[in-house]
Amino acid sequence: MPSAAHPLDLIPLLLCPVCGEQLEAAGQIAAQGLRCAAGHQYDGARQGYVNLLTGRGTRFIPDTAEMVAARDAFLGAGLYAPLARQLAAKAGTLLAGTPTPVLLDAGAGTGYYLEAVLRTLADGRALALDLSKFALRRAARVLPDALCVVWDLWKPLPLAAGSSDLILNVFAPRNPAEFVRVLKPGGHLLVATAAPGHLDELREVVPLLAVDTDKSERLGETLADGFEEVESVALQVPLQLAAEDIVRLVMMGPNAHHVDAGEVRAAANAAAGSDGAQLPVTARFTVAAYRRRGRR
Ligand SMILES: C[S@@+](CC[C@H](N)C(=O)[O-])C[C@H]1O[C@@H](n2cnc3c(N)ncnc32)[C@H](O)[C@@H]1O
């Protein structure tokens, strides 16, 4: 018997990106994939995700297998667990009183935060979207009950209007107009971003991409048309990083596209040493909740 949260339940929420018709399972998703009434077919992967990006695909560079492995190891060590707890608690509050809520994690990566959120909800059902099939392979493993879909968030989302109760968006691109469309009236968007000063101590030892300091202001502006802010909370997480943590932290994000792995390792060893010494670093996040405006 499939559980109440079986991914098959969510398939009717998916729309064919070519013609907009509802998608349906052609059999076992992993073996036969999904198809629409007009006959457009999408492959399912043995690893548990489905790829709706066909044709020319996308012009964005997805996270690589190496970046995903670094993120998995870093997050698996629990270094950002306070952020996961904060997101889970906030999602629980926002969804209180919503039976069997549908969550959409837009840019879910390895599913680390979505897993933490689902664990606190008795009956949440989830869709995980990401451009990286390497990330979704891992997400499908940790979230066997979620529907994991390879998709580009800058394109119209392959989801029915009003299909989601909560969108989770953690360090990932945002598409405000599409987020409004796929949320139910009164639905929420929960966003985590890096805040000014994030990992500043690390910047002194490794050249990192700059954090956009007026990000939270601009985030509010880009969301203003469709959303009202419910709450914005600053979260500081003091970390003690060993050399290996430093390497993973740098190589798990967009910095990986710009730095040399050997140079990062040398800098990490110089900063934290191989004898167990650790570098004190502060991670700074903003966790903001928004409510979708409008009744329709
Ligand atoms: C910094 S990671 C964050 C992942 C996850 N939310 C986490 O915090 O662990 C950014 C994620 O966004 C995904 N991504 C980047 N551009 C994207 C796009 N245009 N559409 C969908 N996903 C995208 C990447 O593949 C990556 O998994």
Ligand SMILES: [Zn+2]
């Ligand atoms: Zn179709």
